[in-house]
Amino acid sequence: MDSVTFDVVLTVLRILIAVAFIAMGVNHFVPRSARTMAAMIPPWLRPDGRVTPLTLVYVTGVCEIAGGLGLLFSPTRMIAGVALVVFLACVFPANAYAARHRERFGALAVPFVPRLIGQIVLAALVLLVAFF
Template identity: 80%
Template sequence: MPAETLAVIITVLRIVIAVVFIGMGVNHFVPRSARTMAAMIPPWLRPDGRVTPLTLVYITGVCEIAGGLGLLFPPTRVIAGVALVVFLACVFPANAYASTRRDRFGSLAIPFIPRLLAQIALAALVLAATFL
C-alpha cells in the first residue's frame, strides 16, 4: 500500500474516532442519557458522597470531548490517545456492571464478552490513530 494511501486511511480513522468520542462526550450532557449513565456506575465505584454519580458522568463527558479533540491536533495527539485508552479501561467497570442488568438498562446492557472485545478493539483503533 502506498504511503500516501496509508496516511489518508489513518487520517480518516483519526477523524472518525475523534468524532465518536466527541459525540459520546456531548451525550454525557443530555439529561436523560446522563441519568442513565449515572445509574450504570456500580455502587462499589461511587465516591463517598462528595462527588455524585452524575458529576462523574459530566467529568467523563469532558474527558471524552477533550480526548477526541486532542487526537485531532498533532501536539496533543499522543497524550490524548494514551489518555483515551486509560479512560476506556477506567469506564469499563460501569459497562460491565450494566451488562448484567439488561432489565434495567435495556440495549445499553451489551453482554460482557462482546462489550469487552469492543472495548479492546476501540482501544486498539485509538492507539493506531495515535501512533501511526
C-alpha cells in the same frame, strides 16, 4: 498499500474516532442519557457522597470531548490517545455492571464479552491513530 493511501486511511479513521468520542462526550450532557449513565456506575465505585454519580458522568463527558479533540491535533495526539485508552479502562466497570443488569439498562447493556472485545478493539484503534 502505499504510504500516501495509508496516511489518508489513517487520517479518516482518526477523524471518525475523534468525532465518535466527541459525540459520546456531548451525550453525557443530555439529561436523560446522563441519568442513565449515572445509574450504570456500580455501587462499589460510587464515591462516598462528596461527588455524585451525575458529576462523574459530566467529568467523563469532558474527558471524552477533550480526548477526541486531542486526537485531531498532532501536538496532543499521542497523549490524548494514551489518555483515551486509560479512560476506556476506567469506564469499563460501569459497562460491565450494565451488562449484568440488562433488565434495567436495556440496549445500553451490551453483553460482557462483546463489550470487552469492542473496548479492546477501540483501544487498539485509538493507539493506532494516535501513534501513526
